Amino acid sequence: MALVGCATSQPGGDAGAGPTLTTAPSSPSSAPPSEEFESPVPPGGTAVPEARVDATALPEGSPRAVWTEADGSVLGVIGQEAGCGRASVEVAEQSAQVVKVVLVETLPKDQQVCTMDIRYPPLTAKLDAPLGERSVVLSTRQEQR
Template sequence: MLLVVTACGSAQNASTGAGGGPTLPTATSPSEVPPNIAPGEVPPDGKPVTKLDTNALSPDYPHTVWTQGDGRTVGVIAQEGGCGKASASVLEQSASAVKIELVETTPLTKQMCTMDIRFPPLTVQLSEPLGERTVVLTSRQAQK
């Protein structure tokens, strides 16, 4: 119990993810990934991504990324807790990097929420296969 309370009270990185380019339309799709994937695990049909820039994430945030199929589908393990809901979107795609923003959205109005942390697997779609590009992960919190 102490671990859960401590983890819920830790500060989240609030980087904005502003990348100078338009936000590309992508769909966050938890249904394409088995729901029992734990942080650090890659789905059986996934290929681990090793070229990662996670400097904008807090050290306790999951750093698991993989590709599926032809490399246009990129999977990530996000983090959400209580009444929060995680989502992912592609902010930028260039010849050398793909910037993915992870967002935890919480309700605008105060309400009772559970004190748990979940690590949902999410996917985003790229316009071209990832190939040798670096995946840059950022995170922020939002209210809705």
């Protein structure tokens, strides 16, 4: 909750008294709420069923959407990055049963002044073969460069 203050001089009050500060709750913003996407899967993408996605290694609250594009050989995920960090995706392993994907957030080695925002960019990686019925296992890693 934000408070808005207005300083006003009160006529006729104490001659030596300074301005009086009055506070009132701010009115709700008239700006429309930020747009939410109906689905994180982009147009033309095909969602991978939740039953075939193992996201247990992701922190709570992390995006868990996984999709394929093209003929199924491009895998898409939602990354998470903050401040000066940059998100990327790596395919760590591909077998006949599973594709293991690592969501990487790369932070700068040198201390910098960074914003305190969190962003969720869509990321894609090329698979050796279409995903088909394989499962997807998601994990995360943070590194500095």
